Amino acid sequence: MAAEHGITIAPSILSANFGRLAEQVREAEEAGADAIHIDVMDGHFVPPITMGPLVVEAVRRATTLPLDVHLMIERPELLIEAFRKAGASNLTIHVEATPHPHRVLHEIRAAGLTAGIGLNPGTPVSAIEELLGGVDVVLVMSVNPGWGGQPFIPATVEKMRRIRTLLDEAGLPAVLEVDGGVSAKTAGACVAAGARMLVAGNAVYGAPEGVGAGMAQLRAAIAAVMGRA
Numbered sequence: 001m002a003a004e005h006g007i008t009i010a011p012s013i014l015s016a017n018f019g020r021l022a023e024q025v026r027e028a029e030e031a032g033a034d035a036i037h038i039d040v041m042d043g044h045f046v047p048p049i050t051m052g053p054l055v056v057e058a059v060r061r062a063t064t065l066p067l068d069v070h071l072m073i074e075r076p077e078l079l080i081e082a083f084r085k086a087g088a089s090n091l092t093i094h095v096e097a098t099p100h101p102h103r104v105l106h107e108i109r110a111a112g113l114t115a116g117i118g119l120n121p122g123t124p125v126s127a128i129e130e131l132l133g134g135v136d137v138v139l140v141m142s143v144n145p146g147w148g149g150q151p152f153i154p155a156t157v158e159k160m161r162r163i164r165t166l167l168d169e170a171g172l173p174a175v176l177e178v179d180g181g182v183s184a185k186t187a188g189a190c191v192a193a194g195a196r197m198l199v200a201g202n203a204v205y206g207a208p209e210g211v212g213a214g215m216a217q218l219r220a221a222i223a224a225v226m227g228r229a
C-alpha cells in the first residue's frame with residue numbers, strides 16, 4: 001500500500017458512478033484506499049451543487065475507512081454537527097469561505113473531528129499561516145475547486161513546498177494534502193514537494209482499466225519517488 005511510504009491516497013467519489021455508489025466505495029477500499037474523499041459543494045462558494053450529509057451517511061455505511069469531507073461551502077460552521085452525525089472523520093473548510101476560519105476549525109475539533117484548512121490556487125500561503133498550529137490537515141487545491149477531471153496547475157507544487165517547509169520548521173504535525181488533477185503523471189511532483197495525502201477522482205474512478213488499476217498506477221508513481229519500502 002502507498003501508506004508504506006507514509007503517503008496516503010483518498011479517492012474522490014465525485015467521479016464515481018452514483019448509481020452504484022456503495023459498490024464503488026468498496027472497490028476503492030479493496031484497491032487499498034486509505035480514506036474516501038467527499039466533495040461538498042453549495043452552489044455559492046463554487047458553482048455546482050453536489051452532496052451533503054445524506055451521502056456522507058450512505059458512504060459511512062459502505063466502508064470503515066475514514067471519511068475526508070471537503071467543504072466547498074459558505075458558512076461551514078452551520079453544518080459541523082450534521083456532518084459529524086453523518087459519520088465524517090475529517091472536515092476541511094476553505095480559508096476563503098469564512099472570515100472566521102480560526103473559530104470554525106476550533107469548533108470542528110471540539111465536535112471530536114479532525115480539522116483541515118484548504119486554500120484555492122489563487123490564495124497565498126500567508127492566508128493560512130496563522131492557522132497551521134491548529135489544524136490536522138492542510139489542503140492545497142491544485143485546480144480551482146468545483147469540478148473533477150481538470151488539469152493540474154503546476155505552480156501549486158511550489159506552494160506545497162513552501163507549506164511543507166513552514167510545517168517542518170515549526171515541527172507541526174498537520175498532514176499536507178493535495179487535491180485536483182492528481183494522476184500518475186503529477187503525483188510524483190506532489191510527493192517530492194512534501195504532500196503526504198493525495199486526493200484522486202478521475203485518476204481512480206475514470207481509469208479505463210478500472211479502480212484497481214487506477215490505484216496501482218498512482219502507487220507506482222509514488223513508489224518511484226519515495227523508493228520501495
Ligand code: DX5
Nearest residue numbers: 012145146148149181201202
Ligand atoms: C474539485 C474537488 C476534487 C475533485 C478532484 O473541486 O475538490 O476533490 O474530485 O477530481 P480530479 O482528481 O479528477 O481532479
Ligand code: ZN
Nearest residue numbers: 039070179199
Ligand atoms: Zn476535494
